[in-house]
Amino acid sequence: MTSAAPGESDPVIDALLRAATVHLGARDGAPPWGTGFFVAPGTLLTCAHVLAPHLRGDAGRIFKVGGPELNGGEPLDARLDRWLLDGGPLPEHKVPVEQDLALVRLLDPDAEHECVWLTDRTDYAGGRGVVLGYRPGGEAQPHRAVPWKATARVNGFDDEYGLRIRPEAEFPKGGSGSPVLDAHTGAVVGVLKSRRTGRDGGLAIAVTALRRFGPAYQELTAAHDRWHGHSPKVTGHNWIERQHQLPGTGVQTGGDHWSPRDRREALAHLAAVHPPDGIRPLAELAKKARGGTAAPPGQLLPHAWRDGHGLLYEAGRPAAAIAALHYLQLVVEYDRARGGDPAPLADWVLRRLQDVPRIVHTVVTQATLPPGLRQDPGSDGASDRRLVIRYPRPGDGRAVVIVELEPVVDAAPPRFYWRIRVDDGHDVNEPLHEAQTGDGTPPEGLVRELRAPLAEVFASVDAPGAPAPLEVALPADHFDTAVHRWQLTEMARLHHPAYVGVRRMVVLRDISRRGEPHVDWLDRWRRTADAAALTACRTPPARQVPRPRHLTEMPAAGVPVLCRPAGSGVGRRAIGMALDAGHGLALWQTDAHPDQGCADFCEEVHEGAAALLARTAGADELPDRLRRIRDDISGSRSGGHWAEGVALLYDDPCRPLPFDADGPVDSP
Structure with a gap:
């Protein structure tokens, strides 16, 4: 396969996206419900409204997911893992954008499949992309899941998570849950939610809405980054190697340029670090790595270490190596200060420093935590509990x-x-x-x-x-x-x-x-x-x-x-x-x-x-x-x-x- 022409998507990434995309439906062979796509081993993402009508009264119902490149074309059993729908009756019609995501888990934990690459960017400027999924086969073959593909351009935003797709793309009925790929970076940025009735265009949900899953989001993205960290690195038939061919991901490599390969290795190591203690440490470390400059306004708050990396982009361009390596070293210092042992990440940072100018090496190796995140004087960082003043107990003489x-x-x-x-x-x-x-x-x-x-x-x-x-x-x-x-x-x-x-x-x-x-x-x-x-x-x-x-x-x-x-x-x-x-x-x-x-x-x-x-x-x-x-x-x-x-x-x-x-x- 050849590289993509300027402004077009990469054919290999399109093929990988298709391999990770599946159709969902009942086990009795009824017409397909909609589309989903794998984001981590054994876990796929879809819209909550795709599942809600079929899981009413039985949220644990087993259903099937299938695709030509999954399990030799034979469907696999799955069930709902969790969704963002709040309490109360399941909706009959429209689900709010911020609640319309669901995670589905395969019952077979050993099933092999492709996974999409999710963007780590906190913001998304919009642009040309690709949407692909499955639709019902129509009157002639209503039970068949028919693959479809469309080009699309995101040119508007609706509140925090809505991505407006301009009216030049026609989406079929039943396409909800399909991945939206940014052709400029080769990363999945959204989930198709709805088409416009009788007209072209539609609405997608930004993948940043996954952060609303709370602690499960950290587990999900860590599993995603570990999977990509161990995916093939030399054949060219994987997301990261093909992203090197795209203009939005940092074509130059080595030295002070931060490449998709660097990003993959860094995020895979960050996935092994204990989660941060809330949002503030993340924002503080990313701000310091940016030279003390806060991220541009309007970006969502970070929840996981990969989100902090996503705050390092400048005007949509990849971070410079000095900012990324500085951030990674700050994470190392933060984890060590709390008794952690991030040795694999620390070792990788040292190896990567061998390729950078001396000034970068100095900034990174001399990294110190912001004052509000440092241990109290005299702490060795290994036993933070000794610094805590215990509350007075009966008879200990304290008032x-x-x-x-x-x-x-x-x-x-x-x-x-x-x-x-x-x-x-x-x-x-x-x-x-x-x-x-x-x-x-x-x-x-x-x-x-x-x-x-x-x-x-x-x-x-x-x-x-x-x-x-x-x-x-x-x-x-x-x-x-x-x-x-x-x-x-x-x-x-x-x-x-x-x-x-x-x-x-x-x-x-x-x-x-x-x-x-x-x-x-x-x-x-x-x-x-x-x-x-x-x-x-x-x-x-x-x-x-x-x-x-x-x-x-x-x-x-x-x-x-x-x-x-x-x-x-x-x-x-x-x-x-x-x-x-x-x-x-x-x-x-x-x-x-x-x-x-x-x-x-x-x-x-x-x-x-x-x-x-x-x-x-x-x-x-x-x-x-x-x-x-x-x-x-x-x-x-x-x-x-x-x-x-x-x-x-x-x-x-x-x-x-x-x-x-x-x-x-x-x-x-």
């Missing part, structure tokens, strides 16, 4: 400042009485300051009223370099009070942040748990304390309503994580069930949640919380680990960070709040 907020009965809008106590392991029954009479204080006036008494108490109990934690006990209906955002001084010194949750550990407690702890609460706390590591448990599970069993059957190491407010609606029911089940730890997002199900940010919250808990060796590490994240957010001014609005329940039954006989709340 905790407690603010109790009691709602005034029948007050509308709500108002509070308050008390300030100190738990120093000896006597916490005597309030140091309180306001227990009159009309109470409205929520918006609490900070102003508490500033002076809290400043006095903190001055008496803070140790040098070790501010005392702040506990705020209040009813669960008011758990969305973002205490960590309180500013307890109107004019803070530059080195003393104004936000209380940045300077000291801040946690919430349930004020209804006064007095002798309930046996369920005490039992779960002790079992959690004995667990080797904590794990995040999505509460409620995706696309489900909260049930008591979700919380009672949660493992001892499980920590409920809510991506929604806990003071009302679904979140209030879920946190109430958590408290009833004895949970003393929980994380939730105090900011507003979309009315129509979870959004991208919800996945960031769950992904970030899972990473936080995975590196937390015990409940008493959690408050300080969250405080350090808040400190990073404050330093970087990152308002979109997953943890910016997250609150922490840390309710230790071994230090119960004293029972107040005069208060309005009874002991449980």
